Amino acid sequence: MCRLILEPVILIIKTFIQVARDIARTVCEWVTRTIRTVREVVEKICKSLPWPLSLLCNFVTKVIEVIENITEWVCREVIDRIFEWVQVVMEYIYYIARWVCWLITWITVRWIEYLLCRAGIEVSKNIRICVKVLSENISNKKTGAVTIQPAATNAELNAMLNQVSAVFRQCNINIIVDSIDIIGHPEFLRTTTCDFGNTFSSFWVTFSREACSSKNLFPVITVYVVEKMTNAGGCAFPGTDWIITNNPANSRSGLPLSAGNTIVQEIGHLCDLFAHSSDPNNVMTDQPGGTSDQLDEHQCCIIRSSRFVTFG
Numbered sequence: 001m002c003r004l005i006l007e008p009v010i011l012i013i014k015t016f017i018q019v020a021r022d023i024a025r026t027v028c029e030w031v032t033r034t035i036r037t038v039r040e041v042v043e044k045i046c047k048s049l050p051w052p053l054s055l056l057c058n059f060v061t062k063v064i065e066v067i068e069n070i071t072e073w074v075c076r077e078v079i080d081r082i083f084e085w086v087q088v089v090m091e092y093i094y095y096i097a098r099w100v101c102w103l104i105t106w107i108t109v110r111w112i113e114y115l116l117c118r119a120g121i122e123v124s125k126n127i128r129i130c131v132k133v134l135s136e137n138i139s140n141k142k143t144g145a146v147t148i149q150p151a152a153t154n155a156e157l158n159a160m161l162n163q164v165s166a167v168f169r170q171c172n173i174n175i176i177v178d179s180i181d182i183i184g185h186p187e188f189l190r191t192t193t194c195d196f197g198n199t200f201s202s203f204w205v206t207f208s209r210e211a212c213s214s215k216n217l218f219p220v221i222t223v224y225v226v227e228k229m230t231n232a233g234g235c236a237f238p239g240t241d242w243i244i245t246n247n248p249a250n251s252r253s254g255l256p257l258s259a260g261n262t263i264v265q266e267i268g269h270l271c272d273l274f275a276h277s278s279d280p281n282n283v284m285t286d287q288p289g290g291t292s293d294q295l296d297e298h299q300c301c302i303i304r305s306s307r308f309v310t311f312g
């Protein structure tokens with residue numbers, strides 16, 4: 001309920017800031033273009049004037065040129081920077097607001113849902129995800145042709161998502177894949193890392209900003225697929241609506257989990273399963289040597305009562 005109110009508010013604020021930024025850009029372009037035109041006209045007039053008027057006129061041209069440069073600088077370096085800065089700060093405010101909602105939900109309804117689930121009431125529920133695959137442009141040295149190389153192929157994605165579905169079926173949860181998109185961001189293809197300090201990093205802000213927004217008021221988890229992470233197979237920042245997974249077919253990480261199970265583990269972290277399991281057969285494990293695809297009753301009930309799991 002809390003999120004049902006919060007998410008549209010966030011969307012409205014985001015849209016408002018983006019529109020204001022676009023308007024500022026348009027105004028800036030118009031102002032600089034007008035000053036440029038004025039300078040060009042004055043320059044022409046200067047040429048037709050006799051000395052010493054032309055000298056004075058040239059001085060005026062120089063002044064206009066300075067104003068033109070200052071305006072361009074203010075538009076590019078000051079106004080645009082301020083908007084960039086506001087958008088980053090707002091991501092942190094949304095993040096804190098989502099945690100406040102998390103607390104309110106636990107106190108009011110979630111503990112009841114959890115207990116009912118433990119009592120055996122487990123009707124079918126859904127988790128919606130949207131997949132964003134990072135990619136880079138590879139140019140063929142011989143032909144010069146540029147091809148887009150995504151972090152995972154369609155076959156690899158299908159294998160991952162089938163695994164995710166199979167594991168969540170243990171909790172009577174269906175996976176609904178809203179969309180699969182190939183996005184750019186080659187700078188994050190192999191550079192993302194997983195620790196709390198990254199909450200202030202550029203990929204965190206980018207992934208938060210570009211995460212899919214809720215569809216028809218249903219929450220959506222965005223799964224960013226990268227080629228590899230520097231220190232993990234996947235990552236979730238509790239409080240956000242997105243996770244990162246690597247593509248094991250692409251990586252040399254040597255981690256015990258397969259990608260589908262990594263996705264389940266990261267979703268588990270988002271749904272409040274913060275700790276790892278010592279059982280190598282459990283999907284929340286950090287130990288090698290097991291199937292890493294099992295969820296126990298407590299884990300199922302925590303996931304089922306979380307904000308990402310809905311009846312519709």
Ligand SMILES: [Zn+2]
Binds near residue numbers: 265266276
């Ligand atoms: Zn983990």
